[in-house]
Amino acid sequence: MIRDALVVGINSYIYSSKANQLEAPANDAELIAQRLEEQGFWHVRRLPLALTKSGKSKVNSKKNLTLRELKTAIEDLFYPQTKRNKPDAALLYFSGHGLRDPGRRRSEGFLAASDVNPEDERWGISLRWLRELLQDSPIPTQIIWLDCCHAGELLEFDEGNPGGQGQTARDRCFIAASQDHEFAYGA
Secondary structure, X not given: OOEEEEEEEOOOOOOOOHHHOXXXXXXXXXXXXXXXXXXXXXXXXXXXXXXXXXXOEXXXXXXXXXXXXXXXXXXXXXXXXXXXXXXXXXXXXXXXXXXXXXOOOOOEEEEOOOOOEHHHOEOOEEHHHHHHHHHHOOOOEEEEEEEOOOHHHHXXXXXXXXXXXXXXXXXXXXXXXXXXXXXXXXX
């Protein structure tokens, strides 16, 4: 069984004041990555990436992660370019800022990369976009673990458990640190 994971921990945000910088996400993400490797995940990708002196990968607590880098990495995880060695299971762990655009008609949740700026309408990775990607993904087992504010926004869709819909039956597990209208706090 091939199991891939993308583990993201973003501490650094360009648009934020110093008060909005985070301290825990990179460390939390690194601990999750280590645990997944211990449990037999074949490939664990970390972002933002740092290399130790011994050449091992780790989550970088000081490096920025752009919206383009984050979106590409998520797409690569759930919609791999190659049919060969397609994973049987894919896990996305995200720890960082979650944002919510209240909108006039309907609110929308976002995963914030380092370079987002809500004042310029650059909110981040739309959770609606992520839901659509998961629906189209050929990966049969999908695990999404969001450790951020407004993470429950991902659960606000009818296709959350598609079972045997379409060509491929899928299993999905969603873990959210907060409801769609709630903030998440570090311990």
